[in-house]
Amino acid sequence: IFYTDWMWTSFVVFSISQSTMLVVGAIYYMLFTGVPGTATYYATIMTIYTWVAKGAWFALGYPYDFIVVPIWIPSAMLLDLAYWATRRNKHAAIIIGGSLVGLSLPLFNMVNLLLVRDPLEVAFKYPRPTLPAYMTPIEPQVGKFCNSPV
Helix, strand or coil, X not given: CHHHHCHHHHHHHHHHHHHHHHHHHHHHHHXXXXXXXXHHXXXXXXXHHHHHHHHHHHHCCCXXXXXXXXXXXXXXXXXXXXXXHCCCCHHHHHHHHHHHHHHHHXXXXXXXXXXXXXXXXXXXXXXXXXXXXXXXXXXXXXXXXXXXXX
């Protein structure tokens, strides 16, 4: 349970990676297709994929909030709005839209994460599986046998 173990670190890392993923993907599509509304479409696809992953983990017996679906769509709508407002200047679209996404996506996700059940409770209820015996590392036996060439 990554979020449980490293709450703040994972929040920051995920915020940066998800913002980048949304902006780079959506700006790429918008610049090459020229169609406003592409970021929202892109964010909707990513949201649906995450719902599918959430359903798969739930089917495997994990709790429903084991996977937290990121809130991409409102940030993507802001990106589309910035693109529409600055359609004559592609660089402004990237700078203003990227800033709006970079500032809003972590905010939306923080609110989303506050609604999750107590992560510590989930961590103790669903502990990580231990390594099987054949994968357990063996300490090297150095210096135990006087006549050993090893």
